Amino acid sequence: MPDQDKKRAAHQALVDRVLNGAGRASAEQRARAFSNDGLAPPLDALVGKVATTPTLVTEADFAAAKASGFSEDQLFELVICAAVGESARLYEAGLAALAEATLNGQVG
């Protein structure tokens, strides 16, 4: 397996696991956290911060999500899905730009 494929395969294995493997949060909730889309308050605030402004996450974000019924294990999974999801979008954007720049095998 070429080296770049090993890196991408290892990344894809992580994405597949957090989205499709067994979890305490439902697969639907994990998919929504991954895409940072379609979650209800107050979880949407926590997940949105993890994706876009993670330094602004506070104890209160976790407390509000727990008060709305999520367990710590569910929040562990959903925060991870949000982080892995945002990073996966960066990967796609970077690889797409590289592919465009090297179209037809031409560099430049």
Add this chain to the structure above:
Amino acid sequence: MRLDILNRGYRPGTKLLFALIRLVSRHPVPDAAKLVFYRPDFYGARAKAFTHEAMRGPSAWSVGDRELMAAYVSQVNESAFCIAAHTATASQAYRDGSKVAAVLADLESAPIEDGLRATLRMLGRLTREGQVGAADMRAVLAAGVSPQQVEDALAVCVAFNTTDRLGDAFGFEVLSLEGFEAGAKYLLRRGYR
């Protein structure tokens, strides 16, 4: 950390391992290391495999270059734990802390090769803005970086955009300088597996 399970929810064998690490290293186990031990089947096992491949797998970039990319991406994200951890690791890998400090202070004037500079500039833009275009990539390629090196750099960027977010969200505790130096030594000896 902000979830009790990440402070106290480990299996007895794992707790024993943490105690052993504290005893031998004389430093607390870094939160970044603890996180991958919590329910490793969900995140830790595959995260470690991907990060190790990105940071230590075959690449035309040196280990020092990749650790510098990790520090730089973390700086763009303002992620305190990872900035310190990978500044220490890049500095040890290069045996040149001033080079790393210069890059983090001002990328444009730092004494590094143009290809690495162009790559860091592109990773910074992707991390800051969430996107890059073909023109950004052409600028990197024109600086002498191969498409394969760009892919390798993207993998580093993705690994640390994930870890930075988790560090900030879960609230990784920032260690002492000595703690980060010990962690860097470990990462250079053993990698991320």
